[in-house]
Amino acid sequence: MNGLADEDLALLLLIRCFERKLLALFEQGELNGTTHTCLGQEYVPVSLRPLLRDSDWIFSNHRGHGHYLARFDDPEGLLAEIMGRKGAVCDGVGGSQHLRRGRYLSTGVQGQSMPVAAGVALHLRRHEPGTLACAYIGDGTWGEGAVYEALNMAALWRLPLLVVVEHNGIAQSTPTSAQMAGTVAGRAAAFGVRHHALDALDVTAVRHEVAPLIEEMRTDPGPLVLEFRTHRLGPHSKGDDVRPPGAPPADWYAAYRAAHPAQSARIEAAARDRVERVAAEVTARPLASWGGACA
Amino acid sequence: MRVGENLNRALHGLLRDDPSVYVLGEDILDPYGGAFKITKGLSERFPDRVLATPLSEGAIAGVAAGLALAGDKAVVEIMFGDFAALAFDQIVNFAAKSVTMYGRRVPMPLVVRCPSGGHRGYGPTHSQTLQKHFLGVPGLSLFEVTPFHDNRVVLDRMLALGEPCLLFEDKVLYTRPMYGEGAVDELFAWRTVDDVAVVELADGGDPDYTLIVPGGLVHRAVSAMRALLLEHDLAGALLVPSRLHPFDPAGVPGLVPLLARTGLVCVAEDGTAGGTWGEHVAAGLHARLWGTLRRPVALVSSAPSVIPTAVHLEREVLVQDTTIRSAVLEGLHG
Secondary structure (H helix, E strand, C coil): CCCCCHHHHHHHHHHHHHHHHHHHHHHCCCCCCCCCCCCCCCHHHHHHHHHCCCCCEEEECCCCHHHHHHHHCCHHHHHHHHHCECCCCCCCCCHHHCCEECCEEECCCCCCHHHHHHHHHHHHHHHCCCCCEEEEEECHHHHCHHHHHHHHHHHHCCCCEEEEEEECCEECCEEHHHHCCCCHHHHHHHCCCEEEEECCCCHHHHHHHHHHHHHHHHHCCCCEEEEEECCCCCCCCCCCCCCCCCCCCCCHHHHHHHHCHHHHHHHHHHHHHHHHHHHHHHHCCCECCCCCCCC | CEHHHHHHHHHHHHHHHCCCEEEEECCCCCCCCCCCCCCCCHHHHCCCCEEECCCCHHHHHHHHHHHHHCCCEEEEECCCHHHHHHHHHHHHHHHHHHCCCCCCCCCCCEEEEEEECCCCCCCCCCCCCCHHHHCCCCCCEEEECCCCCCHHHHHHHHHHHCCCEEEEEECCHHHCECCCCCECCCCEEEEEECCEEEEEECCCCCCCEEEECCHHHHHHHHHHHHHHHHHHCCCEEEEEECEEECCCHHHCCCCHHHHHCCCCEEEEEEEECCCCHHHHHHHHHHHHCCCCCCCCCEEEEECCCCCCCCHHHHHHHCCCHHHHHHHHHHHHHC
16 A cells, blocks of 8 residues: 555544544444444545545535544534534534534435535536536435436536545445446446446545546636546444444455554544543533524 | 416516526527427527426436535426426436535526426326425425416526425416406406415405415316306405415415405315315414304315326316315305
């Protein structure tokens, strides 16, 4: 694996440590509801981070902690949101899967963000050329009709819609082979939409591969489907991992640590400390207060 | 001027006055101008902001919500209001919730127009009035076109709310004239109290009964009122709100005296009974005016049935002027 700048590795490990901490807090009964961690997929938003601009819109989904942290480096606000504490990004109303901050927005219904992102992309194409709307979806999301309605419009209207597919091979408990006929590539091709698949877990390699595609979208708008063949290390939410134990899925973390042990150990220790500090501080905060529907 | 023309002019004016407004829908471009011609002339005049879409109601509503999120305003035409069911997730789970679910208020200026109602022989999937399925959703307001309310004022109001609004439009109403100032006909006069059109006998007097109906039932209601007056010597009043939900007639000070001195309140609506707008209005009246109502509020809905296509079968299911007349007589004397 290519070596990374400390800053990139710190972000990757911040997300990894944050998600591990969430699972620990869950075990301790500190979290309400459920949570979906992105363990194994952290490198996707970290790879895209320098390729996206602050003026780009990001639409995230139910597995969005990594997307948020890669955009804002704000574990305090995110944890406060998840725990319903003061300082929460959305006052504790949205929780893990309904976040909005500036041009970042996540929703909890599969496929729902795709038409909305297309609408934003329509605005951007006309008023802010060179800016794009990025929607993260999973392989399971391709079961939703909204995806195709939006892809069709994005292709017809040449909208700058970047669809990032985190294809982790499993939709909650259902393997892709049991829920998707054909392929993502084939479905994109049916709409005449450009598609690019990536197997690399290496941030530098991903950026190298993807940067020209995104730059091209900015000058010659049109939708692009980027399919990351990635790996979900943990359960979908809690206690629903029905996969038989076997060889662990490929993990950028183990590969990077093997290649760069000293840097990994140093940065991971710092990330772990940071997350522990954040968790202790946020847990001690008073409960979030919401101005209500008319706020 | 006919109601459909008033609505068409309202859209022209809105697009002219506000460059952030988009109109989206299926088959809305000229020369066709939409299934009911309500968008006629818009695309020739504003080609960049009047967009014909694929047959994708869900994504049309979603794209409109995206435009609103990015700072524009959007008016969506659902060709037949029945198809709003296909956009339910975008309207209810995204656009309406987005107004408040992110902690701070997110403006979502978005109008979804729903041509509704029967009496045209379009059959079970093209004749419904779906108001009840959208009632009580936080962040979602329901309006209905009436022959009293100027649609430009209504559109401006809806967009200014900063939350998604459904605008129900009775298809039969499109071809009926808007009422001129003050007079409904030689018997009845109208005025407005807040956003509620109030129709009363021109020569005044306490009403024996008061009807409350959405805009689409106005002509059937007025026809029933004429018959009740001429054949039964019963004087009626009629209340027609522009905004159906939220709507609390007992909370409008100018309406309370009227409601208090009427012999019967009857709420009539299209659509089948069960969790309806009319039931909601009646429940509110019972709670707020329990001490003054003389009788329980009477309700009129269409028959518990799909809406048949054949004209004689359709007539048996849908609310007619005679249905309203019978309900009033039964309420007063039954």
